[in-house]
Every structure is written in C-alpha cells, then in structure tokens.
Amino acid sequence: MKLPSRKLFIPYFPMGYPTIETSIDVIEALAKNGADIIEIGMSFSDPLADGPVIQQATQTALEQGITLEKTLESIAILRDRGVITPLVLMGYYNPLLAYGLDRFMKRCRQLQIVGLIIPDLPIEESGELRAELEDIPLIQMIAPTTPNDRIAELAPTAGGFIYLVSITGITGSGNSFSSALPNLIAAIRTHTSLPICIGFGINSTQKAKEMGSMADGVIVGSHLIREIGSSPAPAMAAAALARQFRAALDH
C-alpha cells in the first residue's frame, strides 16, 4: 500500500453484529461515507486481545449464527451491492485453521481482500499461513512494548500497512496513549514506507484527529460498535459516525 493522499479512516466492525443483515448494511454505510479501508471482524469464542465491547459484540454475532463461511458470504453480498472499498479481515487463528488455510485464502482472493490481521499469529508462527498468502499481505502489529531491534526485524517484511497499537493493552481500553508513540513511529519509518495506522482506544473524533496528525491513518473499533450497537437505526448511525471521523481527519 502506498502512502495515502489523505489520512486513512479504517473502521472495524464484526460481521454478524447485531445481526448478520444489519452488519452488512452497517459496513455498506461505512464504505459509502468516507472509510478508506474497512476491517471486518471474524468472530471467535475466545478473543484474548479484545476488550469487553468487542468481546460482547462478537459473542452476539456468534449467537446470531455467524460463522467464517457466513462472514465470507456476507462479504460477497457487499461486493454484489457494489461496495468496492478495500477490505481487511481481522480474526483469530483457530477458525482459519478449522476452515482450511488454502480454502480460506482462495475465498479471500475471490473477494478481493487486501489484508489479514491475525492478532494471535506473531511472525514466528506465521510460516504456514504465509505459504498460502500469495499477494494478500499479513498486516503486522507493532506495540509500545516492541523493542527497536524487533521493529527492525518486523517492519521491512511487512505488507499492507503497519498496525501500530496505541496502548499496552487490549482493544477499547484506557484513555492514555503510550507516550512512546512519536518515537515508535519514527523508528518504524526508518524501516518501511508503508502507511502507519494507529489503533486501540480511539474513542472520539478528537483522538482520531490527534493520532491522525502523527500517523497515516486511524483504526476505530470499540467506539463505533458501542455507538452503532446502541442506535435504533444502526446503518444511519454508522453513516453519521463515518462522516464525523472523515471530517475530523480531513480538517
């Protein structure tokens, strides 16, 4: 991925929440109202890198009958509706293994998926999946705890964008971003020209603006789920939120 001309707005939303049909509408609304890339959540029973909001949303999605197969079918529906926004899939490794890595990657290519985020798959364990990736990048996470020598190892071989974790913690938590962020960004930049996008804990347009001024884009998950999930008209709420974040990042 090349450096963008505008700050990237990357919403995360789990397919199947609050229902499968509604999640398709929500993602379509995000796509049509300013999202540059959409990160679609593939639900897992044991999401150990996620905070309570995403835990509950993905649990609800599972109760609604979402499966990896249905997630992929729902993406096909989005493509049929004319959604051409680049899509990234985020999920834990076990459901992919159960589905079959080669079969999964074949479907990803059919659906023009542009990247995968697998939070429990560090580079050391990724060989088996990398063998099936072909041109779809495995997006690398870098955390405030990642030392410089490891950044030097991770960043040059990364693809898509760099997912910079803003806090030492889980998704949706905390108010204080790591004070190490500017130095981390500088360190990553010496090793890669990929966009650097910041995620975890961005729960307002102000924070998005603040993070966007440091990096190339922001990933917003728990905040959107909370707002969209509590709205009587989820797709309309998604459209309004996307426009707000778009405006905050553009001005």
Place this chain on the structure above:
Amino acid sequence: MKTLLPSKFGLYGGQFVPETLIPALIELEKAYVESETDSQFQVEFANALRDFVGRPTPITFAARLTQACGGARIYLKREDLCHTGAHKINNALGQALLAKRMGKNRVVAETGAGQHGVASATVSALLGLECIVYMGEVDIARQHPNVNRMKLLGATVVPVASGTKTLKDAINEAIRDWVTNVGTTHYLLGSALGPHPYPTMVRRYQSVIGSEATQQIQQITGRNPDALVACVGGGSNSIGIFSGFLTSPEVKIFGVEAGGSGVASGKHAARFGDPSKGRVGVIHGTRTYVLQNADGQIEDTHSISAGLDYAAIGPEHSMLRDAQRVTYTNVTDDEALEAFGVLCRLEGIIPALESSHAVAFAMKLAPAMRPDQTILINLSGRGDKDLDTILAIKANQP
C-alpha cells in the same frame, strides 16, 4: 526471534500470542534459563519446597483399596499432603520466585478449581507479591471455600462473567490483564499450557513429583511401577509425575481425562476421547488438541471437577499421545464420584474430584493385573474443596 529453548513439542506448542506479549515471553524465557543454572535460585526453590510446601510427599500403599480391587498393588503419590492441598503449589512457588527475580511485584493467575488460585495467593503472601486471581463465576459458585481462602491470604479474586464463566474464560481475562500490565506483572499460569516457555517451565517445576516418585517407589517395591495413572486437565500434575518415568519403557502410562456425563452425551472435557470435536487447533497461545466445533469455535466443556473442565490439553501431552508413549482415556463424573467415596471409606483419604478420576481408572485397571504388579496413582490433591459439590449431589439422590 529464535527462542533459547525449543518452543515446540513436535507439531505442538509455540507462541501464538499478540505482539504486545512477545517481548514479555522473551524476557521470561531468558530469566527462566538463567535461573536454571543459578545455584542460589535452585537452593532457594529446593529449600522452600522442603520447608514451606512440606516435600517430599510420601507414597502410601493403599492396602484396603488393593484388597477390594483384587489385583495389582495400588500406591498413591500423596500430592494431597502438599501445603495448600494440591500439587499446584510446586509450580506456583517456582514461578513466584522467578517473578521476584525478574523484579515483577504483581502476579496474575487464573484458576478453575481454585487450587492454583490458592497456591498463587499463598506464595504471593510468602514472598510479598500483589496477587490477582481471575476465576469464572460458575467456578466461584462451585468452589466457594477456595475463594474465601484466597481472600484470607490477601489476594484479590476477580469474577469472570464472559463466555462460559469457567477456566477458559479466566485464562482469557488473565491474559488480557497481563497484556495491559506487562511491565510490572508476571502471569503465573497454573498448568502446562499456554505459550512457550510455560509448558516447559511448568513441567520443570512439577517434575519434583516424578523425581521423588521414581526414588520412592524403587525403595518401597524395588522396581518401577507397571502402571502409572494421573488425571489430565491442562496436564501439570500428570506431566510432573510422568516426567520421571517417560524413559522407562516398562512403565505403562495412563492419562485420565474428564468424561463428564459420558463422551457420547457431548458433555465432557475429553479432548482425546471425542475425535468429532477434539482436533488440533490454537488456543491460549499454543497449538494442541482442543474441543471445537466445525467453525473452529471453542466448545463448552463439562466435568464435575472444575480442575479438569477445560477445552484444551497441554501441548506435550498431544506429542506423547501421537508418539503412543502415554495412553489417554477418560472416566465419567459418576465413576469419579464412586472412586471418591471408595477412597474415603477404604483409605481414610478424601481425594480431590480431579484426582478421583485417576483413582477411578486405576480401579478398572487393577483387577485385570496380577498381584505381583503395581500401579502408582498421582493423588494430585485433597477433596475438602469439593465437599459442597459432593453434598449437593447426595442431597439430590433419592
């Protein structure tokens, strides 16, 4: 980054964790490796096992149980006599000493039956560490005496209401805490599970059971046992005692999983016993056999024993099973309850419901063996914590 020690057991194990935790695992492995060659650390650990835990634990000949079964002579390795009432303290002590060595003054732990939580709270009190224990709400209800013990010992018990509200969810929550507080906190994982180096480190700290038992059984019977039996939840008591006998091919080794209401009922925790659901996957940082549905979602499990009520098994057990060095089997809740009662009445020992699974299988094995043969059971813990569960079942019986 290459690990200092092998991170896998054949196809199993590894480090399937978020990037945030990778530096912590590197730091932990380094500290563990250094401590293994630090004689001062080793002396401190050995002394505390002797003076605080009360090791060595004896091996007891179960004369009346042997007579009742009418076959092989049955011996019990008495981990129930450890301070705090189970083998869990061996590992908790080792890891707490290591945490202190790393300068981490806060530990988080998960617990199912509460035994590991009590052990963690105990060693934290001993060494002056802050201790947070995550425990599923379902387990809090069925193991309430242990919750009170943890609180008396100064630990904070955090109820976990997510997912199935049992051990699996307590591990998720402990990992989330660790991710958030990784700079100050050690995750005191209680079984031979999780990402490398935990399975290796936990086996090492539990191997004291096996090294004592090999010597003791030689002294008592003049040779190795013909059969060795231990229950397997995550698999720490079993790997601890197995480690002493794995290279002795004459010893048949049995790991006993929780058969719950019977494998056919679907309500169980028999990872190896149910090929329709127990398949190789990745959970809690490790690749191993795990009970899952066709979509790769982790299955709910059932066992009367909270300590065995877990969907995955330690990765080394998966390797030992593939290599056919250990035979894994399971017994039902009812069989474990029966064995619990038998051991109480015939031997004057109240076993933990976890350990009762091992006793139940040994009771099946013994009658088919000759009187000159021997069975060694790892009696991993005592059953005081289970009295509420047992009494509730008795009250419901006609």
